[in-house]
Amino acid sequence: MHGFSLNPRWTDWTGKHVWVVGASSGIGAELARTLLAHGACVAVSARRADVLASVVNGHPRSKVVPMDARVPGDWVGVHKILSNTWNAIDMVVFCAAEYRPLRPWEVIADEARRTIETNLCSVYYGLSTVLPAMMSRHAGSVVLLASVAGYLGLPNATIYGPTKAAMINLAELLYAELHPYGLGVYLVNPGFVKTRLTARNDFTMPALQTTEAAAASILSGLARGRFEIAFPTRFTRAMRLLSMLPYVLRLTLLQRLMKTPSP
Template sequence: MRPLNRCIPDWRGRRVWVVGASSGIGAALATELLQLGARVAVSARRADRLQALAQDHASAIVAPFDIVDIDAWGAQYRAICDQAGGVDLIVFCAADYQPERSWEVTAAGAAHTLAVNLGSVYTGLATVLPDMLARGSGGVAIVASVAGYLGLPNASVYGPGKAALINLAELLYLDLHPRGLDVYLVNPGFVQTSLTAKNDFPMPALQTPQAAAQAIRRGLARGAFEIHFPKRFTWAIKLVRMLPYRLRFAMMANLLKPQ
């Protein structure tokens, strides 16, 4: 079967913009692609971390800004294009997460999480898509999560936002692929980051950001639409999603019982 996207086996000279590159998956992926010869622009609020990531890579472009600042996107994009000549692939990695049950959610907290996890992706798309569509080439990679597969306690805002990103990636593929663009959906399981460090429960198949970056790079090389990992965990969640609600809710309720 033909891959759903163009395969990317060689990163030399490819221009990539990683949004959310100061830590976690974004930092690991940016480092991986820089080592493979890509020209990588790295963005996040923490300029010091971006500078530290870029210091050993002449082909890195440091572009710090607050991704919830709608007006800042255009200026940074123009600055990146001035240095790199354009963007071949944008990777949306930025995320916010607060473990909380539904009765603990605040309006301000929910608005901020959704602005980072979902709203910033729409702003980024509005920024880069006109040029990609004009030339008929380019790619968009959206990092969602297996938390978007199911309604899970403690992911009261994070989970629905990631579910929206999964839905968004699917419709983007239908819209953009016929016009020459590639769309990649990345659904990681648990990854060792400052966000998952907030969890107070065992996290099955926990992996390092470096392992996650390698899985993403392999998925891009295959031209996959959905890149999910680690498979032993993500396939199990996919199977649970197929259960009737009665069985699924009973299973989840059992997991939530005090031990």
Template sequence: MQPLNAPIRDWTGLRVWIIGASSGIGAALATEALQAGARVALSARRADRLQAVAGTHPQALVEQFDILDRDAWSQRHAHICDTFGGVDLIIFCAADYRPERSWEVDPERAGQTLATNLGSVYTGLATVLPAMLARGNGSIAIVASVAGYFGLPNASVYGPTKAALINLAELLYVDLRPRGLNVYLINPGFVQTPLTAKNEFTMPALQTPTEAARAIRHGIMAGRFEIHFPRRFTLAMKLVRWLPYRLRFPLVSRLVRP
């Protein structure tokens, strides 16, 4: 079957920009891409953590900035383009998460999560798309989550942002693939990161960031649109997603105690 995206099999010299590269999946992806021969720009707020990930690798470029600073996006993009000559693949990994029930949501904190998880992606797209569209190639990868498949307790703000990212990736594919761009939707299950460390429940099929990074790169190499893993867990979540509400709601309610 023909892949939905053009497979990227050779990463040698590929110009990659990873947003949220200081820890978790983003940091592991940076290491994976560098080992595969890519030139990688690493961005997040913490310069010290970015530098720790980059190490002394000659093809790593630390581009520290706050993704909520709209002006900083264009500045960092311009510097990456001056250094690398452009961006072939941008991966949006940055995320904010706080486990909370609906009655525990703080509006100010919710706004921060919405801006980080969703708003920053729009700013990033506005930054990189003009150049990609002008040359007729480029790739965009958005890390959403299986938490966006359906409403889950304890993900009162995080879940809706991930659902929005799934919707966004789908419409981006329809808009951009005919114009030569690749769009990847990445829906991980539970991955051992500083964000999931906040959970107080047992996380089934928990993966390491390295395992997640390898799954993502392999999915991009294969040209898949949706890259979801581990499949033994994500396929079960997809099944629950398609259940009628009458069956789904009681099942989801068992996941937490009122």
């Protein structure tokens, strides 16, 4: 145990090897840039190599390794490249995400499948690829980027919310299963962050944060060895408390939030 922390504390990034998947924009891109600024060696993955290249801007400690997180074979191929380049991967950050605000009656099957594959299935593909080496070394960490949308059934998050709820559940069981092997498991639950995904929302987002603030909060949580890194604090605490209310109160409040129109 590391003091009162549940996880290893990441305070010195010099020479650490971090693989950020879903790094072409938003929190993933900003986190990659921030890690590079703190001395880490960072591999960035997403589908478009040109966009990834613009994120790291030729940084000497960066490596651009494009892949489609929804394809298991891509995980295996990129993992092999990184394992041959680095002695070991110290941390994998799962940031790949898809989101579009949807009411239940607006769901399209193909879009549901694509979102679930991106947000959830890709994490399983990645874990099956990276965990064996980490477990054999008894070292390494995984960071799962979920959301406060996983706390409870929020408006417009018909597909996105359940995938994030599943990631919260997954992170908890991963911690219980992997901690005895010396691995770190970190769950990141952001509130609203200004990204290309949240730009699709047509409502006022309370406590909206920048990606820079989000990256700083994540690094702060990693430095403290926290299991859950939730931010901004006041908003995420309020959402957590709301999720603890009895259903008779919680569902009534959610209905008022949704202001459900007729389909």
